[in-house]
């Protein structure tokens with residue numbers, strides 16, 4: 407019984423506490439909690455039924471819990487904010503000072519870059535051309551559609567002490583990516599049986615390379631693009647980031663882990679055939695889209 411009362415009290419507190427913050431979200435949340443209550447239930451007999459028993463999607467109750475409601479409202483507000491050209495909201499919040507205005511412009515630019523997906527180029531590479539295999543350029547083309555961490559993990563953040571300074575983080579793919587790898591091999595076996603051997607060999611080699619170099623807490627190096635190119639010349643970084651950022655690279659800082667992995671990766675992949683790289687990237691993108 408004591409346990410029940412504690413639970414009931416925390417529930418009531420949950421219901422009352424938010425009324426001190428922004429009114430619109432909290433009113434909605436309180437209403438939401440109230441709507442889901444089933445007053446015919448004894449809370450000490452079946453607390454779930456008491457707290458959420460009246461929830462029914464059919465009756466137009468959209469959320470079974472209020473976290474989801476708040477998250478959705480937040481996402482909605484964020485979307486409006488990102489899509490607005492900004493005059494209204496910024497002047498309301500007096501965010502016209504130089505750094506804040508620049509930061510907001512940058513947030514909108516990132517947002518636009520994320521939601522605008524360029525046409526996917528599904529074409530097979532020209533296998534007979536004499537150009538060398540530039541797997542980094544090929545990887546960057548797929549990265550533009552959101553495919554990450556196939557050969558290395560690359561993401562953009564901002565410096566911890568300066569949110570106007572972009573930082574690119576580079577490291578080997580996380581262990582959790584092996585799931586997408588396995589799925590890609592399954593798709594391969596179903597659809598492209600002719601290429602199974604070459605791709606399986608590539609995937610094995612990548613796995614071995616990762617296993618050899620995986621560390622609990624790898625050392626992180628901070629370099630400019632020039633430093634990155636100098637320390638890991640095996641990868642065409644200039645080309646890779648040119649495809650992704652169209653040359654806006656001034657002042658970008660690169661934080662790089664797993665340097666030895668990246669160097670050996672460059673050697674390994676420059677030796678792989680163009681068509682193998684292209685097909686493997688297409689398989690991984692298929693898995694991502696699915």
Ligand SMILES: *[C@@H]1O[C@H](CO)[C@@H](O)[C@H](O)[C@H]1NC(C)=O
Pocket residue numbers: 440441442443444445460465466467
């Ligand atoms: C339970 O749900 C029904 C239908 O959505 C609603 O009319 C009723 O007011 C709800 N009960 C409570 C206690 O809010």
Ligand SMILES: *[C@@H]1O[C@H](CO)[C@@H](O)[C@H](O)[C@H]1NC(C)=O
Pocket residue numbers: 444445446447455459460461
């Ligand atoms: C509310 O609880 C009562 C008692 O357990 C139950 O009979 C009733 O079906 C519940 N209402 C809803 C909407 O689940």
Ligand SMILES: *[C@@H]1O[C@H](CO)[C@@H](O)[C@H](O)[C@H]1NC(C)=O
Pocket residue numbers: 565567568
């Ligand atoms: C942030 O830290 C780096 C070194 O870690 C330093 O060089 C830079 O000046 C700092 N930036 C600001 C705005 O403090």
Ligand SMILES: *[C@@H]1O[C@H](CO)[C@@H](O)[C@H](O)[C@H]1NC(C)=O
Pocket residue numbers: 596597692
């Ligand atoms: C793979 O094969 C399945 C069934 O054999 C087919 O439905 C699907 O469209 C194919 N996908 C590709 C990318 O070729």
Ligand SMILES: *[C@@H]1O[C@H](CO)[C@@H](O)[C@H](O)[C@H]1NC(C)=O
Pocket residue numbers: 673674677
């Ligand atoms: C590159 O490929 C050649 C021929 O297939 C092979 O002899 C060589 O060992 C490979 N080098 C690396 C670094 O994988």
